[in-house]
Amino acid sequence: MRPFADRLIEAVRDYGPLCVGIDPHPSLFPQLFGKPSAGAIAVWADGIIEQAAGEVACIKPQAAFFEIWGSAGMAALEHVCKTARDAGLLVILDAKRGDIGSTAKGYADAYLGENAACPCDALTVNPYMGLETLTPFVDTSAANGRGIAVLTRTSNPGAADIQELEVDGDPIYIRMAREFHAAGACLKGQTTSWSGMMLVAGATAPQEAREIRHAAPDNLLLVPGYGAQGAGAEQAVAGFVPVNGMLEGGVVNASRSVTFPQAAQTATTVESWSSSIHDAICLARDDLLKATRLSSI
Secondary structure (H helix, E strand, O other), rough: OHHEEEEHHHHHHHHOOOOEEEEEOHHOOOOOHOOOOOOHHHHHHHHHHHHHHOOOOOEEOOOOHOOOHHHHHHHHHHHHHHHHHHOOEEEEEEEEEEOOOOHHHHHHHHHHHHOOOOOOEEEEEEOOOOOHHHHHHHHHHHHHEEEEEEEEEEOHHHHHHHOOOOOEEEEHHHHHHHHHHHHHHHEEEEOOOOOOEEEOOOOOOOOHHHHHHHHOEEEEEEEEOOOOEEEEEHOOOOOOEEOOEEHHHHHHOOOHHHHOOHHOOOOHHHHHHHHHHHHHHHHHHHHHHHHHHHHHH
């Protein structure tokens, strides 16, 4: 398979940087689809994928909201990943895996391997057990054209508790970004200069995203925090750089704002729900596209 970085950046150039988050919160689940269950969230997610396909580059399912339904939920997650990929969408699975040695290799094989049980194009990874824990994920990704997205400066309010602590004059997130830049060299694309070792850099911290970009000029970014978490489009693309008249450098995730818009929550038919989801996706996509046009800055 072609390198993940090439496949992702080509899709972004076609559709823009929006990544649609598939986060089936039980408390937000629309009544139209019945009581939340593994089967119901699979049907709901299929509907979102149908509206996202041909409009955006990728989706990001949140594994936790499938895992709560046990084995049926994991089967639903596998179904969602396969359905999205069959529809031409790239899948970044948000599972934040991370462990040592053979355990990390098991996680990597499960999601990024040639015969992965739940195949995705990239996987979020937590590196805070140490940099050597990334090796199985990097090696498996390199062998199979996959990528990883490594937690660097996240969008949650408590991120600064650890990620902004200083070591020898630099915050931890910058030291980590430098290490990830070096480690991600083997995941560079063949037709682009970008690395498929993505760095998670929250839209709620745009200055930090700029600093991360300086420390890791080749790494694509996965940017959460746009939309429901409060960040605007210009904040979300703060870590992007000019390429051929556009700002480029990663994808921006939106979940609740595009999958649970008010119009969809009150919809009484599948048709009106689908239309509301499509409208919300296109609104966010166009908002981000406008922010990436250099003429608009």
